[in-house]
Amino acid sequence: MNGELVLMNNERRTMDNQAKNVNLGDSKKMTVGLFIPCYVDQFYPNAGIATLQLLEKLGVDVHYPAGQTCCGQPMANSGFEHLTHGCNDLFIKNFSGYDYIVAPSGSCVLHVKDHLHSGQEEDKALSVRGKIYELIEFLTDVLKVENLEARFPHKVGLHQSCHGQRGLKLSQMTELVAPGFSKPGYLLNMVKDLELVPLDRMDECCGFGGTFCVAEEAVSVKMGKDRVEDHLKHGAEFITAADMSCLMHMEGILRRKKSGVKVMHIAEILNAG
Amino acid sequence: MMERTHKDHAQLSDVFNEDEPRVNWHDETLWWVRQKRDRAAHGIPEFELLRETASQIKNNVLSNLSDYLVQFEANALANGIIVHWAANAAEHNRIVHSILEKHDVKRIVKSKSMLTEECHLNEYLGGQGISVVDSDLGELIVQLAKEPPSHIVLPCIHKKKEEIGEIFHRHLGTEKGMSDPQVLTETARQHLRETFLTRRIALTGVNFAIAETGEFVVCTNEGNADMGAHLSDVHIASMGIEKLIPKRKHLGVFLRLLTRSATGQPVTTYSSHFKTPRKGQEMHIILVDNGRSAQLGRKEFRNSLKCIRCGACMNTCPVYRRSGGHSYHNAIAGPIGAILAPNLDMKEYADLPFASTLCGSCSNVCPVKIDIHDQLYKWRQVIVQEGYAATVKSVSMKAMAFTLSSPALYRFAGKSGRLFLKYAPFAVSNQMNPWYKQREMPEPPAESFGEWYKKNRN
Numbered sequence: 062m063n064g065e066l067v068l069m070n071n072e073r074r075t076m077d078n079q080a081k082n083v084n085l086g087d088s089k090k091m092t093v094g095l096f097i098p099c100y101v102d103q104f105y106p107n108a109g110i111a112t113l114q115l116l117e118k119l120g121v122d123v124h125y126p127a128g129q130t131c132c133g134q135p136m137a138n139s140g141f142e143h144l145t146h147g148c149n150d151l152f153i154k155n156f157s158g159y160d161y162i163v164a165p166s167g168s169c170v171l172h173v174k175d176h177l178h179s180g181q182e183e184d185k186a187l188s189v190r191g192k193i194y195e196l197i198e199f200l201t202d203v204l205k206v207e208n209l210e211a212r213f214p215h216k217v218g219l220h221q222s223c224h225g226q227r228g229l230k231l232s233q234m235t236e237l238v239a240p241g242f243s244k245p246g247y248l249l250n251m252v253k254d255l256e257l258v259p260l261d262r263m264d265e266c267c268g269f270g271g272t273f274c275v276a277e278e279a280v281s282v283k284m285g286k287d288r289v290e291d292h293l294k295h296g297a298e299f300i301t302a303a304d305m306s307c308l309m310h311m312e313g314i315l316r317r318k319k320s321g322v323k324v325m326h327i328a329e330i331l332n333a334g
Numbered sequence: 335m336m337e338r339t340h341k342d343h344a345q346l347s348d349v350f351n352e353d354e355p356r357v358n359w360h361d362e363t364l365w366w367v368r369q370k371r372d373r374a375a376h377g378i379p380e381f382e383l384l385r386e387t388a389s390q391i392k393n394n395v396l397s398n399l400s401d402y403l404v405q406f407e408a409n410a411l412a413n414g415i416i417v418h419w420a421a422n423a424a425e426h427n428r429i430v431h432s433i434l435e436k437h438d439v440k441r442i443v444k445s446k447s448m449l450t451e452e453c454h455l456n457e458y459l460g461g462q463g464i465s466v467v468d469s470d471l472g473e474l475i476v477q478l479a480k481e482p483p484s485h486i487v488l489p490c491i492h493k494k495k496e497e498i499g500e501i502f503h504r505h506l507g508t509e510k511g512m513s514d515p516q517v518l519t520e521t522a523r524q525h526l527r528e529t530f531l532t533r534r535i536a537l538t539g540v541n542f543a544i545a546e547t548g549e550f551v552v553c554t555n556e557g558n559a560d561m562g563a564h565l566s567d568v569h570i571a572s573m574g575i576e577k578l579i580p581k582r583k584h585l586g587v588f589l590r591l592l593t594r595s596a597t598g599q600p601v602t603t604y605s606s607h608f609k610t611p612r613k614g615q616e617m618h619i620i621l622v623d624n625g626r627s628a629q630l631g632r633k634e635f636r637n638s639l640k641c642i643r644c645g646a647c648m649n650t651c652p653v654y655r656r657s658g659g660h661s662y663h664n665a666i667a668g669p670i671g672a673i674l675a676p677n678l679d680m681k682e683y684a685d686l687p688f689a690s691t692l693c694g695s696c697s698n699v700c701p702v703k704i705d706i707h708d709q710l711y712k713w714r715q716v717i718v719q720e721g722y723a724a725t726v727k728s729v730s731m732k733a734m735a736f737t738l739s740s741p742a743l744y745r746f747a748g749k750s751g752r753l754f755l756k757y758a759p760f761a762v763s764n765q766m767n768p769w770y771k772q773r774e775m776p777e778p779p780a781e782s783f784g785e786w787y788k789k790n791r792n
């Protein structure tokens with residue numbers, strides 16, 4: 062079924078107009094291809110299910126192309142971008158037919174946006190790069206969500222995953238002298254009974270970093286421990302993020318220290334209750 | 335991770351991390367500097383505009399470097415400065431040595447200069463029987479400890495004050511156990527005073543050289559560059575060719591950014607302009623290339639030459655803070671060191687671009703807007719293509735690329751006991767599984783999302 066859908070128009074302005082139609086209940090015109098990154102598919106299916114259900118709840122016509130695997134990022138970030146052609150072509154084949162592509166992972170989306178190329182079909186690659194959205198920015202910028210029917214009565218620490226934050230600009234960055242904003246924070250504030258805990262270091266990296274997490278094991282773990290500690294110190298019961306890879310790393314550390322604190326993808330919280 | 339027997343960032347960081355309380359102390363000390371930087375930056379609303387302006391001025395310099403160099407040389411000569419050109423570190427060191435020989439001088443005083451570190455000048459001169467005293471307090475400490483600096487602005491930031499007390503006790507005769515910073519500083523001052531008064535040649539670095547006027551500017555907090563230069567008969571200034579700015583009016587942009595970014599001060603205590611030698615003094619400038627022209631020719635990496643050596647990218651780097659400057663085994667550590675070093679020796683420094691999570695904080699603090707983390711990514715591609723990545727890693731990467739480009743294989747790998755784990759990004763160099771050492775593996779769920787979707791949606 063994928064690939065046959067006609068790409069109506071890949072100009073973002075036009076699509077934003079279509080997106081507004083979604084809120085008016087006219088969702089027929091827009092199709093969304095759901096990209097579930099490989100490690101989410103394999104280890105954290107609940108994050109994928111929550112993403113799908115959340116988009117469906119908001120009236121979006123979502124499809125999950127069955128032949129998908131990975132965006133190629135783990136290889137590219139390790140210096141093996143030249144090995145990613147197979148992944149890239151498969152990605153284009155699976156997703157170029159949709160109006161939008163949405164994925165619950167900032168770093169995979171950033172990778173596709175910045176580095177997806179194709180030998181034969183570079184125009185298609187460019188079009189894919191222009192229409193892929195991370196879930197949070199899709200909710201705030203395209204669907205322009207103003208309220209959510211969700212309840213999550215817990216203290217939550219929000220981890221700003223670097224690729225989402227500094228790459229996709231999901232939140233303002235503490236280094237810059239510029240007005241603050243936080244797209245994930247904006248959405249979490251719509252969730253009933255949820256309390257966001259403050260952090261000492263608002264946007265420090267957790268140390269996952271793809272292959273960095275094994276190649277530089279000592280520093281990676283130390284970064285992860287420090288990040289987790291900040292959340293624990295402020296009484297978080299859950300650590301959430303728009304990127305499951307950071308959470309997988311922090312979960313590994315939490316579970317090793319037998320902490321009762323859990324990690325949860327932001328889609329699961331926005332879809333809760 | 336690299337196929338090399340010599341120094342490696344991951345191994346050196348491993349050692350650094352054996353003492354966790356020390357890592358905490360190092361991290362917090364540098365984070366404190368980063369916070370001071372934030373406060374200083376947020377104190378001026380036009381900070382981002384300043385960064386953009388500085389970046390554009392430097393871009394202009396890089397695009398017209400040869401013209402500005404010629405202009406600078408002509409003006410410096412007209413000012414009575416003797417100008418030398420050094421293609422590489424060895425040439426630079428020989429030029430310095432020849433000046434010393436001409437004046438029959440065996441002892442010199444030096445104020446902090448990262449360029450002379452890059453050229454390993456102290457070692458070279460040591461081999462020629464010449465003694466060099468570093469007059470910057472931090473430099474003096476690492477020099478006494480026989481260590482290289484671990485940070486370009488804060489050379490001994492890796493040393494606790496008790497350790498500095500011990501070094502002073504051994505070398506400068508302070509009381510054992512004395513670690514009061516004020517006492518130590520005073521001791522260093524007394525020690526250096528004698529040096530300043532007896533050395534006839536002083537060497538300084540250069541922060542900015544102005545093409546329009548042929549003058550150069552040296553920024554210090556201790557005034558030691560001035561002390562050295564003003565008391566000596568001969569002043570030698572070493573500068574990388576990228577230190578130029580076109581006009582004097584541009585200087586303000588950089589002086590406002592430099593220390594705010596470096597330490598959170600509004601400006602350095604001393605920003606000293608040197609234009610003409612005073613009567614009876616000899617003034618030399620050595621313009622050093624040492625790989626800079628090659629870097630200028632690498633389109634994707636050239637703008638690393640905009641660097642003004644403020645050190646902000648190190649202070650903010652979560653990896654640097656937890657691995658220490660020496661883990662970069664290069665004169666310039668941290669993110670900027672990691673993009674400069676491979677240009678000089680790709681094999682020796684193949685590990686450095688991988689010593690990063692690509693979080694991007696460095697690029698955000700950089701006062702001249704170098705796209706540091708993007709360059710780290712690009713260096714990785716170059717290093718792998720040039721064949722400097724370990725074979726074992728290449729093989730598992732190829733297996734992974736193959737699995738991930740075939741849906742059927744991928745599903746099979748997933749189903750059969752989650753073989754996927756074997757190829758997962760965090761388990762690639764899976765000899766002893768470094769993931770598991772200090773972290774639990776994720777628990778494989780009963781079914782993948784793909785399997786769930788098939789049952790529930792189609």
Ligand code: SF4
Nearest residue numbers: 641642644645647700
């Ligand atoms: S790269 Fe930028 S932040 Fe780092 S030392 Fe150079 S100027 Fe400073």
